[in-house]
Amino acid sequence: MGRLSAAAAVVVLLGAWELYARVGGIEELVLPAPSAIGAALWTDRGLLATNFLVTATEIAGGVALALVLGGTLAVALHVSRPLRGALYPLLVASQAIPIVILAPLLVIWLGFGVLPKLAIIALICFFPVVVTTLDGLRAVDPDQRKLLRTMDASRTALLRFVELPAAAPAALSGARIAVAVAVVGAVFAEYAGSSEGLGHLMLQAVPQLDTPRAWAAVVVLAAFAVALFTALGALERRLTHNAGGSP
Numbered sequence: 001m002g003r004l005s006a007a008a009a010v011v012v013l014l015g016a017w018e019l020y021a022r023v024g025g026i027e028e029l030v031l032p033a034p035s036a037i038g039a040a041l042w043t044d045r046g047l048l049a050t051n052f053l054v055t056a057t058e059i060a061g062g063v064a065l066a067l068v069l070g071g072t073l074a075v076a077l078h079v080s081r082p083l084r085g086a087l088y089p090l091l092v093a094s095q096a097i098p099i100v101i102l103a104p105l106l107v108i109w110l111g112f113g114v115l116p117k118l119a120i121i122a123l124i125c126f127f128p129v130v131v132t133t134l135d136g137l138r139a140v141d142p143d144q145r146k147l148l149r150t151m152d153a154s155r156t157a158l159l160r161f162v163e164l165p166a167a168a169p170a171a172l173s174g175a176r177i178a179v180a181v182a183v184v185g186a187v188f189a190e191y192a193g194s195s196e197g198l199g200h201l202m203l204q205a206v207p208q209l210d211t212p213r214a215w216a217a218v219v220v221l222a223a224f225a226v227a228l229f230t231a232l233g234a235l236e237r238r239l240t241h242n243a244g245g246s247p
Contacts, residue, residue: 032212037219040212047201047213052220054197058114058189059182059224062121066178069122070129071171077130078137079159095127099185103192117189117197124185125178129171136170137163172236179228183221 014034020026021033028036041048077084099120106116140163148158190199198217205214 029209029211032215036212037215040210040216041219044213044216048198048216048220051196051198051201051217052224055186055190055199055221056224058117058197059121059179059186059228061114062118062185063125063175063178063182065118065122066125066129066182067171067175070126070174071133074130074133074137074167074171075159075164077134078163079155091127091130099124099188103188107193112193112195116192117186117194120189120192121182121185124181124188125175128177128181129174132174132177133167133171136167139170140166169236172232176229176232176236179232180225183225187221 018033018035021028021031021036032040073087077088102123103116103120106119110116110119144162144166145158148162153161186197187199187202190197191203194200198221202214202217205211205217
C-alpha cells in the first residue's frame with residue numbers, strides 16, 4: 001500500500017510538473033517538462049552511461065574511504081575519552097566549513113585526477129559515519145559489557161566481540177546518510193575540475209542551452225542514490241535482524 005501511495009504521489013507530481021511546463025509560460029531553458037527529460041534520457045543514454053560510470057566510481061570510492069576513516073576515528077574516540085574530548089568539538093566545527101571553499105583548494109593540492117574528487121566526497125560523508133558509528137558503539141547493552149568483564153575479557157575482546165558487531169547497523173545507517181549526500185559531493189567535485197562525469201556533463205549542458213540533458217543527468221544521479229540507499233537499508237535491516245537473535 002505504501003509503495004502504491006508513493007507511486008501515485010510521483011505520478012501526480014510529474015503530471016503537475018508537465019502541465020506547468022507546457023502551459024505555465026515557463027521556458028524549457030529554465031524548467032524542461034518531464035517528457036523532455038525522458039526524451040533526453042533516451043537520446044543521450046550512451047553519453048549518460050559513460051559519464052555515470054565515472055561518477056559512480058568516484059562515489060563508491062569516496063564513500064568507502066569515508067567508511068574506513070570514519071569508522072576508525074569513531075573507534076578511537078570511543079576507546080579514548082581524552083581523544084574524544086579533544087577532537088569531537090573540532091569534528092562538529094568542521095561541518096561549518098563550506099565544501100565549495102575546500103573543493104578548489106583540494107584540486108590545487110591534489111591535481112585534476114580522481115584524488116581530489118575522492119577527498120571531497122569522503123569529507124562530505126565523513127561526519128555522519130563517525131557520529132552514527134560512535135553512537136552505536138556507546139549504545140551497547142551494559143549487561144553484555146559486565147558479562148565479558150566477569151570473564152576477564154580484554155578491552156580488545158570487548159570491542160571485537162560485542163561493541164563492533166552491535167555498532168554495525170548504526171554504521172550502516174550513517175552510510176545511508178552518506179550515500180545521499182555523496183551524490184552532491186560528486187557534483188561539487190566535478191564542478192571544481194574534471195573532464196568527465198555527470199557533474200561535468202551538467203556543467204557543459206547548461207551553457208549549451210541543453211537543459212533537458214542536465215536534468216537527465218540529475219535523474220540518473222537521483223536514481224543511483226536511491227538504489228544505494230535502499231541496498232544499504234536492506235543490509236542494515238538484515239544485520240539488525242541477526243543481532244536480535246532471530247533465526
